[in-house]
Amino acid sequence: MKTLKLSVIAAAVLTTAGFSQLAQAEVSANFGATSNYLWRGVTQSGNAPSLSGGLDYAGESGVYAGTWVGTIDWSGDDSDTKGAEVDLYLGYGGEAGDFAYDVGYIYYYYPSTGYEDSNFGELYFNGSVGAFGFGVAYTINSEADNDAPFGTGDLYYNVSYGFELPNEFGLGLTYGYYDFDTPTSESDYGHFQIDVTKGDFTFTVSKADEESGSDDTNFAVSWGASF
Template sequence: MKKQLLIASTAAVMTMASVGAIAAEASANVAFTTDYRFRGISQTDRDFALQGGFDYAWDSGVYIGTWASNVDGFSSNPIDGDGGAQAELDFYAGYGFDITDTLSFDFNTLYFYYPGASTAGNQPEIDYWEFTPGISYSGETLSAGLSVSYSDDFFGESGDAFYYNGTVDVPLTDYLALGLHAGYQTIDDNEAFGTPDYADWSISLGTSMFGLDWSVAYVDTDLSYDECFGGDNLCGATAVGTVAKSF
């Protein structure tokens, strides 16, 4: 499941990228988190995750990148329970531009890939595409963003899916920031996915010290234990700690 972009038209992206290729900038990131939560649901069975990514951006506004995390054996073999995907690999591309000094727009395409996931015994394919337009505001006292992600064949071949996402970040002091998030996931085939449509939210505090970014977050959904994949604690409230480094 994820993250929050392999391009639908690679030729179009490379044409645009070549315009700004002289002024390209690369960046990378690595993080350690106590629980990989994607849209409120644990991807690591409430266990730790090591994550990292690499991005390449041009002055034209075009960017490409990849990101990876361990996950908890998605889609193991239904006969013997072996195997399954132990990692999530995301490939993405997008284009962003400033509308005003404080408003910007972005559109990206993301491909979620789970190497090793079994399709034996008619298990559904879990890899999928997602497309996300979004708008963001950045001011002196806060920053905020709104986006809508769409997949025409969501995780587990569960059909059309939309994810509505809103975030607000407020600096409390020179060293401490408050983050607020709320989202809502709709799924065409809830039975295939494993949950009803649901809301998720989080509240976080973040700071930077010793050259690292530190955060702690409260994460929850409105799914009950029985609504969470037939009876699971992957969707319940938890505290998540993360330490990250960008290069």
């Protein structure tokens, strides 16, 4: 499901520097670790630590592509269910005055035993004006049942706002809402997230509606670096 890299690190890029970095970079690698891999308000690692890494290419035109791999555990109570998430993405980012935008496609691939029929893709659009960010993702080519969550036709919306704090700290606020294309709206849920950043570290507090499967307040400490 959604990567730490794209949901937290890219959100910080949107709210601070836009996408001007795309014109400066060519090939980069990243590595990260988190005490709890959270995606759209829900743990993907069974409330346990997760490691990740990836490679990215960004051309001067604004076109970018990359891959990211992270460890997951959707059950959280059985070592046999530990697996990997592999994300493949291609997109284009640019700026028009104060408006920064990013449009692309991402495919979530789960190669491990026990995660069959979980793969799906998303078309996404993200934008920002100053410190305000927003985005929408639409699920396509999903292997899940179309009448079940994460099937083709799902929509995810989010809005965010970033603040600069003293001593080079940063504060990010995000609200997201998952609108599943199912016969009823019983699975739809919203979630709220607070991210406090300092250098390569992020402290996250996240809470989702009970329709997500858990309304517990989740905490995570994450570290990530690119080179």
